[in-house]
Amino acid sequence: MTLHGPLGLLDTARELRGFQTEPAQMRAGAPGKVGRLRLGFSLRDGVSVLHDLYRVAPLLVQQALYWDEAMPDLPVCPIISVGGGILQGDRYTIDITVGEGACAHVSTQGANRIHCMDANYAAQHQNVTVEAGGYLEYLPDVTIPYRGSRFLSRTEIVVAEDATLLYGEMVLAGRKHHHAEERFGFDLLSMDVTLRRPGGRKLFAEKILIERGDPTIAFAAVMRGFDVFANILCVTPPGTAARIKERFETNFSSDAPRAVSGVSRLPDAAGLMLRAVGVETYDVRNEVRRFWRIVREEARGRPLPAEPYWR
């Protein structure tokens, strides 16, 4: 079935050409397989609230909770996937808007599991908008593409000049302890991000494309010895970016490191990018939290609470 809007455009991506067969179960893009989530945050009487919530299963958000002890004014929304993961033929759209002067934190309930596939693919389109003076932390938990899975994700971001966005993906190269062929055993992982200003000026774009059998995955300068990588984007005004970069210490020991990480400048003074690679998800999460803490302190002057014990 052809879907309208951005999901329809994703269908035409070159890397999906070989994955167009219909699942033996529900057909691709059928009702029940098209998840839809729209979250709108705005400032009401000095408080950031979730004023707009629209969801269609398998995506679910119930309500904003104010449980960040260091930022009690921060609405926190975990995205729940009632399907227990992404299946072949699933199509998701997620739109998040943070209005003028508002703040929000969006996460996911758990790892984003992309299940094994023998037909079709799964795709996701995201719009993330942060208006003037806004602040958004959108940090989904780790994505785990199972062997034989095909996943395409496209994220279009619009951030105002004086707003701050922290957004990024962590990826574990399969259920590494589950099966010998699981590590980078997926067929396709295609993730792209485009960043623009509200007027439409493009500041930054990046596409990560990993196809099955790419021999460079085993190279030392790619993923040898590591199973997890993260790319975390911090779009923020140049002064804040300079302070964050100054404070973040590059981590690259030459003696069998658990994780390596560093921060680079984006083109067009758009902000920073944290690059992190590690052995286990918690090794990379530690690097992401180290960056996140500095970003929050420099952008909002608030600390980051200790990680909850259940993580």
Added chain:
Amino acid sequence: MRHGEPRARLAPHGMAHLARLLQFSDSTLPIGAFAFSNGLESALQTGIVTDADSLLPFVELALHQTARTDGVALLHAHRAALAADEAGLVAADRELFCRRVGEEQQLMLTRMGKKLAELALKISPSPMLTRWLAQIRSNETPGCLPVAQAITLAHLGADESEAFVVHQYGIASMILSAALRLMRIDHLETQRILFTAQGRVQDDYLAVRDLALEEMASFAPVFDVLVAHHTTVHVRLFMN
């Protein structure tokens, strides 16, 4: 030579054409490549590259990556140059630059791009290059190296596969020149690595020739950390 014996075939596009392609591929072309190591300096400091055996995959990865990003922009710019489509040149240039993370990687791309445009203009003037350089100087376009190469080589009559080879060769020779100054390796070893690495150029070209600018992609997480690493080390010989 006896009468009636076939003569040696001339180079297909003329011998001066081949000679000038060699000139623009030469690692001594003064566009500042000597100042950049494309991450090799950090790769050596962190033990990602330690010797000739680990240098070859590093060079191969750089070629694999640059083909799928800069190489795509180069092919689009070359087609735009042949069609006298100056908006197409700017589009290729901007799309490439907005995908380059890391201030030193950005510097490598634009500094060498500008120097090549200046050099080419000096030795073989063309109205398109004149306008291109003016656009770089007025900040209308970033002026990335592959776009300058595309304009210059299209002007010399090189086809896009030749321009692609020149570009890929330039990246490999830049890293290997840096290797001679950074690590224990001799000229014979670097030439052997260069010879081996060049074997992949046609496959790389075929893999990217149909890609749109939006399809430029890469995946080299540890390399990306090296890029960040280099900006924070105190002792260094190279600008990236």
